[in-house]
């Protein structure tokens with residue numbers, strides 16, 4: 001325990017220290033979460049930022065083994081929201097004053113897809129120039145990233161899923177469309193284009209150990225990301241990993257520890273409290289906020305489509321149909337002592353400091 005307290009008191013975290021923080025006992029875990037919560041409150045306050053999430057389409061050109069909308073999963077209904085439905089969700093988000101919209105989609109690269117994202121970004125900026133826009137639309141060319149940035153998108157999230165190349169190829173086909181180096185290159189393109197850059201990893205993958213997770217944290221620190229979206233591995237029906245063994249309780253706790261460790265080593269970034277946490281534990285999003293997360297993402301898709309964007313099993317599908325329900329949905333995920341920040345983009349403080 002004494003060694004653990006010393007590690008928590010030392011702000012420079014090397015790999016062994018991170019492994020020790022992740023491999024803690026129940027008493028030490030309380031100290032870890034308390035430290036992360038203190039750092040978070042003293043650095044970025046007790047504000048929680050919302051991102052209204054719109055999942056445009058579950059059509060994806062990729063085949064990640066864990067993902068329910070992978071291209072080879074023939075058992076799901078594919079959809080692409082029409083522009084009117086997208087605009088309706090955008091209008092609800094704007095009316096709610098949530099401050100930011102996140103556009104997510106299965107990965108496509110066609111000119112039609114690129115133009116459809118451009119049209120959405122243009123629409124949002126024309127309707128509400130002050131609202132923040134986050135895109136999460138996969139690997140694109142440097143030119144496409146620059147184009148969307150120029151049109152007004154400010155943030156881009158591209159999860160690396162694991163920084164261990166060997167593990168990466170355990171969970172992604174080793175082919176032209178799943179290339180670890182290309183993914184790293186895309187993250188660099190995103191940074192170079194001037195986005196607030198986000199990445200993240202999956203926690204609890206089979207064969208992943210403490211060392212891998214510590215390396216993931218170091219990867220994010222060294223990449224100097226501005227935001228992070230991490231989530232637990234939840235086996236999904238209809239995928240090659242549907243029968244993978246997963247101890248949900250320990251994966252859940254480990255994800256909380258990853259959030260806490262990341263907050264300790266990167267105090268001023270934005271960290272998402274993911275919906276996947278709620279899938280494992282009804283209080284999952286609140287607990288993630290208490291462990292250091294500061295962003296929540298209410299889902300504005302029509303509920304009929306939301307079920308179809310099933311990256312993992314048992315994703316929550318509560319319907320949001322108006323501005324009040326956006327705020328109510330956020331409020332449900334916020335523990336006492338924290339405040340939903342309205343009318344602000346909720347930029348990463350790390351990024352804002354760089355802009356001064």
Ligand code: SF4
Pocket residue numbers: 060061062063064067068069070071105106107138311
């Ligand atoms: S994880 Fe992303 S890129 Fe991979 S199949 Fe799913 S939606 Fe497509």
